[in-house]
Amino acid sequence: MKTTRILAYSALLSMMAASQAVMAYDFNTKTKEATSFTKQANEKVYQELNFDDKTAFADADRGFIAPLLNDGNIDGVFNATAMNYMQDKKSPDSVNPSLWRHAQLVNRGGLYQVSEHIYQVRGQDLSNLTIIETDNGVVFYDVEYSGKALNASIALYEKHRGKRALKGVIMSHSHADHFGGFEGIYAAGLATPEDVQSGKLPVIAPVGFVEEAVSENVMGGNIMARRAGYQYGNVLKVNDKGIVTGALGPALANDESSLPIPNHFIEKDGEIVKIDGVDFEFYLVPHTEAPAEMVMFIPKWNAMSLAEDLNHLQHNIYTLRGAQIRDSAAWAKYLNQAIGRWGDKVEVQFGPHTWPVWGNDKVVEYMKDQRDLYQSLYDTTMRYANYGYGPDEIAENAKLPESVFNKWDNRPYYGNLKNNLKSTYIRNLGWFDGNAAKLATYPDAERGERYVEAFGGEQKVIDAALNSFNKGDYRFATELLNNVVASNPENKQATFLMADALEQLGYQDETTLTRNLYLSGAQELRMGGNVPNNLSTASPEVIAALSGDMLMPYLGMIIDQVKAEKVGNYVINLNLADDKQFTVDLHNGVFNTLDVTAKNADVTLDISKPDLLTFLAGKISMNDLMKSNKVKVDGDAKVLDHLPGLFDLNIKNDMNLVLPLQADHRIK
Structure with a gap:
């Protein structure tokens, strides 16, 4: 009984100390200096x-x-x-x-x-x-x-x-x-x-x-x-x-x-x-x-x-x-x-x-x-896997030859060593390591809610995370805080402290890509999301330049199948100017194509790729295209009126990667 009281008293003192630490910590959006732990890690x-x-x-x-x-x-x-x-x-x-x-x-x-x-x-x-x-x-x-x-x-x-x-x-x-x-x-x-x-x-x-x-x-x-x-x-x-x-x-x-x-x-x-x-x-x-x-x-x-x-x-x-x-x-x-x-x-x-x-x-x-x-990355990964280690354990525990990995030309400036070991495992054996518990994991938001509830509330998670942060354990601090942020991104103590932890991980990292990801994640947390980004490899010009054989799968990828399911089943003969003929079988909401002509199509459409994309985006009607002699339609033209609005030709590129997705990016 006496031992129980002593443990309870110790726990109370620990909680009070953690709360005082939270009160003393400067939660804000400012970039921080390297901590003493980061300085020591880099000096080493x-x-x-x-x-x-x-x-x-x-x-x-x-x-x-x-x-x-x-x-x-x-x-x-x-x-x-x-x-x-x-x-x-x-x-x-x-x-x-x-x-x-x-x-x-x-x-x-x-x-x-x-x-x-x-x-x-x-x-x-x-x-x-x-x-x-x-x-x-x-x-x-x-x-x-x-x-x-x-x-x-x-x-x-x-x-x-x-x-x-x-x-x-x-x-x-x-x-x-x-x-x-x-x-x-x-x-x-x-x-x-x-x-x-x-x-x-x-x-x-x-x-x-x-x-x-x-x-x-x-x-x-x-x-x-x-x-x-x-x-x-x-x-x-x-x-x-x-x-x-x-x-x-x-x-x-x-x-x-x-x-x-x-x-x-x-x-x-x-x-x-x-x-x-x-x-x-x-x-x-x-x-x-x-x-x-x-x-x-x-x-x-x-x-x-x-x-x-x-x-x-x-x-x-x-x-x-x-x-x-x-x-x-x-x-x-x-x-x-x-x-x-x-x-x-x-x-x-x-x-x-x-x-x-x-x-x-x-x-x-x-x-x-x-x-x-x-060769060492492959052989080491598979050897440890055959001992029963999973990808995370291999990344943390694998012993590697210094004569290979300490060479300047082999240092992990672009490819992160732990990531490479994990990825080699996943390529050869998949993401699952045999532990059935991994099959039952929740996605971030749902796991975060349950984690915070089990911990006794958001403040207790933040207290524990700050305790880890003050010890220089930025990895565990980040893991703890991610549960709060995933379930409640409005908690500024959690988002700012998680940003600070990611920042220190970035300062210590030898790999430029993981450094940048840590620091960019910190920036997203401090900005509250919607970080601007100008990179684009799928611009409208690139899409319009695709051959028909590549454009058809792209359209199938960006169609909203739930919306398409509601408009019914249709067969369309699509003749692309300066390209090929395709049969589009819109069936159960799925956009299927063949490079042959259907005998009993509902409608046949002759159109250029740029005009097709403009029409599907809802920027011009089929009636206007017909009046300007840009298209030829045989059959039931009303079928085509179902298509605009089904394809997302302007997928936004400002989605959050650390904070939960914004409302306009979430699955409706």
Whole structure:
């Protein structure tokens, strides 16, 4: 009995102390300084890694010709000057020293000579523009994310090397930061859209490029663009408490991307394409860094590019902006095959990100180190999984070889190590770890309500969270507070303290993407949601440019099936001008299509894609289109009047990612 009273008294004292701590804490929207725990964590990094090794700095500067035009600044799109603020400075308390060092390497920019015939513009966007000089002109290898950024890169090259005819464009894979800037080629006057459509200008990409680019940048483009805005730090200020670097390059240009349609696809390994007197040898590496990707070798100069499968950093197995999980085992396999295929020949390796490597021995060692990285991720994950560990336990407890993971080129600046281990598990075994309790979990809001009730109220959860925060346990503080925020986002103590905890996690993180996500999440909490975001990969122009085969699945994705179910079942023959004929079977609210003509359709519609999209958006009536002779309708025209209002062609891109969704984003 006496022991019970003592425990109760101790608990009361603890509660009183916690409440006093809450009263003393400064809950507000201001960005905070690094705490003593964060300072200690970051200072410890200096003892763990070899900061005396300056080899990478000499390599990153090698071949420098000239700085970026206008210091790399493009109004409203890119500010390279601001991204260079860390040069020649010691890391501040609010940035992991290892990440700060990497930012110093990749945030510098300009025109560089890689070899006698190969040049790069680095630092104008997240990716590099590589210019390969051929007999009578140039070939561009990857064309950045932003057309405005690409245009500036072209102008820099031409200022120092002269204007040369564009003989071809090679796009290594299906991610927008490698093809989205294609419009800049037209702006620079190097080609016209007709040159691409006719094949006069070869535009080369791996097989599956268009399908995967559409799948990633259009079908999931809205949510990916929103998450990318947080991941790349586009919603953050450029300073030591905000964005430091994009890791693969300074930052992603704050612009819309375009979607070029290649006219030459590499479909088999070892295919050689001659462009203006130079042979390019291609091999396919699908499901590595991108679902559709290829690497290349230029035998004439023993020059190699392994696209984004080889970088001066650990890459993503799963990108936090959202995409298919990548295959770490295949990644290692393709690197190993490249060593066997070109290892005795290669003299220089250049890529669409970071800086080149020169000399056969150095290039091969670089390839082996990166191969070992991805093979270790796969083998370690599967070994621990076979012991019975789940993805979270593997991420926390896996023992890894320091000789692999402490190499500067393998540090997790872009791909977070814990995330990569979890993702490898999920790709191979799924999200479920065998614990049946995981099948019964509630979504955040419902779990939060029950958690707070079981805890005894919101204030007790906040007290416990502040106690964890004051101990430097920002992870558990965040986990506790997320329950309050998910169930009651109006609790300012919970939202502000959760923002402070996320901020400290960001200050300590070595991975730029997770740092940015922590800091962006903190900003959303402090702003109360609706953080602005200008990134877009699924603009109206991109949608209108889709082929019919890609547009039909997109329309099926954005239709409100519950609304469509109420209008009835209809069969529509849809003839798209300058494209194909489709049968639309609107059945049970589901938008089904076939590329054949139905014999007993309710109505047949001949229309252009832009007019179809304008009609479906409710911006023009079918009657007006018919009066202006823009469409042809045979059959029951009234069927078509059911379609406007069923398709959400303007999905908003300001949704919350930490706070609960706003009312206009929630499922009705």
